[in-house]
Amino acid sequence: MAEGVTRCEVLVVGAGPGGGAAALHSARAGLNVLLIEDHPEIGTPVHCGECISDLAVSNLNLELPDEVISKRVDGIRVVFPDGTDTKLSEPGYVLEKHLFERWIANEAENAGAKLQLSHKLTGVERIEVDGKFTEWHCTGKGDLFPIRAQIIIDASGVAGVCSKLLDLNPRPKVIAGMQYEVLDVPTDGYLDFYIWPEYAKKGYLWMIPKCDGRANIGLVTEDRKGAVKDLEAFIENTHFSELGKQNPPWRESSDKIRGFGGTIPISGPHENTHADGLMLIGDAAGFTSPLFEGGSHLALKSAIFAAETAAIAISSGDISAASLSAYPRLWKAEFPPYGKILKGKNALYNLTDDEMSIMGRCFPKEMSDMGISGKTMIGLRLAIRRPSLYFKKIIPAMLAFGYSRAKYYGW
Ligand SMILES: Cc1cc2nc3c(=O)[nH]c(=O)nc-3n(C[C@H](O)[C@H](O)[C@H](O)COP(=O)(O)OP(=O)(O)OC[C@H]3O[C@@H](n4cnc5c(N)ncnc54)[C@H](O)[C@@H]3O)c2cc1C
Numbered sequence: 001m002a003e004g005v006t007r008c009e010v011l012v013v014g015a016g017p018g019g020g021a022a023a024l025h026s027a028r029a030g031l032n033v034l035l036i037e038d039h040p041e042i043g044t045p046v047h048c049g050e051c052i053s054d055l056a057v058s059n060l061n062l063e064l065p066d067e068v069i070s071k072r073v074d075g076i077r078v079v080f081p082d083g084t085d086t087k088l089s090e091p092g093y094v095l096e097k098h099l100f101e102r103w104i105a106n107e108a109e110n111a112g113a114k115l116q117l118s119h120k121l122t123g124v125e126r127i128e129v130d131g132k133f134t135e136w137h138c139t140g141k142g143d144l145f146p147i148r149a150q151i152i153i154d155a156s157g158v159a160g161v162c163s164k165l166l167d168l169n170p171r172p173k174v175i176a177g178m179q180y181e182v183l184d185v186p187t188d189g190y191l192d193f194y195i196w197p198e199y200a201k202k203g204y205l206w207m208i209p210k211c212d213g214r215a216n217i218g219l220v221t222e223d224r225k226g227a228v229k230d231l232e233a234f235i236e237n238t239h240f241s242e243l244g245k246q247n248p249p250w251r252e253s254s255d256k257i258r259g260f261g262g263t264i265p266i267s268g269p270h271e272n273t274h275a276d277g278l279m280l281i282g283d284a285a286g287f288t289s290p291l292f293e294g295g296s297h298l299a300l301k302s303a304i305f306a307a308e309t310a311a312i313a314i315s316s317g318d319i320s321a322a323s324l325s326a327y328p329r330l331w332k333a334e335f336p337p338y339g340k341i342l343k344g345k346n347a348l349y350n351l352t353d354d355e356m357s358i359m360g361r362c363f364p365k366e367m368s369d370m371g372i373s374g375k376t377m378i379g380l381r382l383a384i385r386r387p388s389l390y391f392k393k394i395i396p397a398m399l400a401f402g403y404s405r406a407k408y409y410g411w
Pocket residue numbers: 013014015016017018019036037038039043047048049050051052119120121122155156157158159160161176177178179218260261262263264281282283284288293294295296297299411
């Protein structure tokens with residue numbers, strides 16, 4: 001082996017929520033883990049609305065420290081184009097997401113993982129002995145390169161660096177997300193999600209309340225070029241226009257006030273989420289929730305599955321694709337049916353504003369504990385008000401809301 005080569009059993013690429021959790025659980029399983037992050041610090045710029053449900057927190061066994069929590073919230077209120085609203089009550093948190101990601105990475109370090117910032121993976125080469133895969137030779141920007149790792153867990157987010165370098169999956173379709181931090185925002189403790197296609201094409205807008213009257217006001221839209229202009233028009237034309245904007249706490253307050261955001265993959269889980277010595281997790285695997293595009297819960301859970309799989313594979317001495325095929329089996333058994341929810345989302349965006357509002361008016365004010373009788377009641381109301389909507393696949397559109405709940409990894 002040439003001098004100056006860094007060796008580890010597991011190389012985790014990207015220290016977002018997925019990468020931090022993968023490093024944490026791999027280290028806890030006793031593996032020799034290196035976590036690298038392209039940026040000089042973890043979690044910034046924030047590219048997230050920052051909410052996570054109680055159910056996710058308990059599903060992931062997280063004991064959130066106070067400093068990462070910005071606000072307790074009671075659930076989601078969906079607002080339709082005519083202002084009709086309905087609630088999906090289920091409690092959760094709005095986080096200071098950059099502090100949350102730093103906390104997870106610190107936990108990973110405490111468990112024995114090595115964290116290296118300002119390290120960007122740019123090349124991977126398979127090493128084989130007698131025709132059998134043995135490890136990866138990784139190159140990139142940063143002092144620790146080249147790095148040799150038996151398993152790579154790719155948590156590089158929408159960049160999907162390993163899919164790109166190895167031509168493993170096509171580039172996913174993405175949707176743009178953008179938000180501003182706004183001050184003195186009135187709230188009753190719900191996340192407000194506005195399905196208003198006028199401003200957010202095939203997406204939605206949000207008001208996500210934080211502590212001290214702060215809130216993230218943002219949108220996701222398929223019109224990537226128009227995202228900033230449309231968000232500003234929404235703020236200008238609603239009660240938010242009276243309120244001031246500021247830079248979020250992780251950005252210099254003296255800097256020009258700017259929005260912050262990113263892109264979110266919306267093609268669904270990639271065809272190939274594993275290969276010899278490789279697993280893709282979180283956004284890098286295409287794991288996002290189709291209707292409201294949340295991805296943190298999915299990233300954190302897929303990280304646990306990948307770490308468990310890595311531990312078993314390394315201890316058995318078999319890191320082949322066949323051995324790592326346990327990983328896709330785990331996530332497929334657990335994650336909700338993307339295709340089915342996507343069908344519902346497409347049906348929803350096929351409706352006119354007026355039809356969406358009629359649908360909203362047929363919903364009860366509270367949707368979280370709707371049983372069979374509640375659903376039947378909605379069906380009857382629709383049949384009376386606009387029976388033609390049944391031909392526009394209204395049922396899958398309505399079901400998509402149910403799938404936005406925490407138990408289906410909606411948030
Ligand atoms: C505007 C917006 C709002 C959102 N709101 C929510 C929300 O409220 N709730 C929710 O659950 N989800 C939300 N999401 C989605 C959520 O942010 C992502 O699903 C989640 O961050 C995915 O986590 P991850 O660890 O897979 O990837 P990421 O968080 O994207 O982390 C990837 C990391 O990898 C690093 N990296 C990339 N390439 C390399 C490389 N070559 N070498 C080294 N490091 C690399 C990046 O710098 C980054 O730190 C939102 C997304 C956007 C854009």
